[in-house]
Amino acid sequence: MVAPVISAPEPADAEAWFDFIVAQQAETYAGIVPDDFVARQSVYRQEWVPGLAASFAAPGSAWRVVAKLDGAIVGAASVVDGPQDWEIGAGLVPAPAGRELERLYVAPEWHGRGLGAQLLELVDDGRDLYLWLIDGNERARAFYRRRGFVDLPESLRTSESWGGVAMHRMVRRAPVA
Template sequence: MSSPLLRAPQPSDADAWFDFLVAQQAKAYAGIVPEDFATGQDRKYRDAWVPELAAAFASPGTARRVVAELNGGIVGIASILDGPQDWEIAAGLVPSPAGRELERLYLDPSQHGTGLARAMFNVVDEGEDLYLWLIDGNERAHRFYKRLGFADVDEQHAAGNDWGGVGMHRMARLS
């Protein structure tokens, strides 16, 4: 069995990154978010996000991203960005507990338990203080992030309408 290739995303990966992200979010949050979550995300955000992703991949600035590729397809994505994000500021969720956010870490379920998530995290992580948002009820991810040294922050927020208003909270890894 071959191992996934870990590499920086290229502008040409933007479509596949978006498709992978939406599909994995729908799988990870099945039974938590609305059943039409994936089609709603695709319909609502694809036209704006894909060009933005391509531009971000071409000029990453301080963002750190990795793609895990196996047999020509994406099986994992991860990204760390400067925080807080615009939506957090608009919602009054500032200051953030750290200056950097683990924004994405998604794996195809076929890769669960292989060590790929930790390997991807290790590629993007430079040991700085980090925070993330976790959808309540995603216990597999919660256990994983705790193993990485993240702790729950006593802060709740309802996700947007696209997400069905489900609860979420921040976790942080602080030195």
């Protein structure tokens, strides 16, 4: 099979990025999030796509990569500065690290083929890094644990658009030189 082409996302990728992320979240968390998850997330599309396009045009401190095969997205990853505004608003400060792995999704046909690890490597600058993990996503938990992430002893409920499911943070400390 031909390998996907990996690059920084372009502003024109914003709609496909949003659609890919929501579709992968729905598939990854099937049976955990509500059955109408895609509809709940789709209400944000018109609001978020322009912001994504702008961030793809001028990424600032965010690191994002997209993997495409025949023009279709098959993987996406992003790291942003933390804490994010929603974390601050929820009182989840200080963040356990200054950078957050905001997204890492790979189409199911690419699971177990190294694409997720490759995308993570491209957005990870080696500094301390944290992420939020939906409880019950054991495949992702195992993936991150193999890469040095540890579970933090906390639990938080997602917003209603996610169905109020439980999640927690994981953190990976950079090696001390």
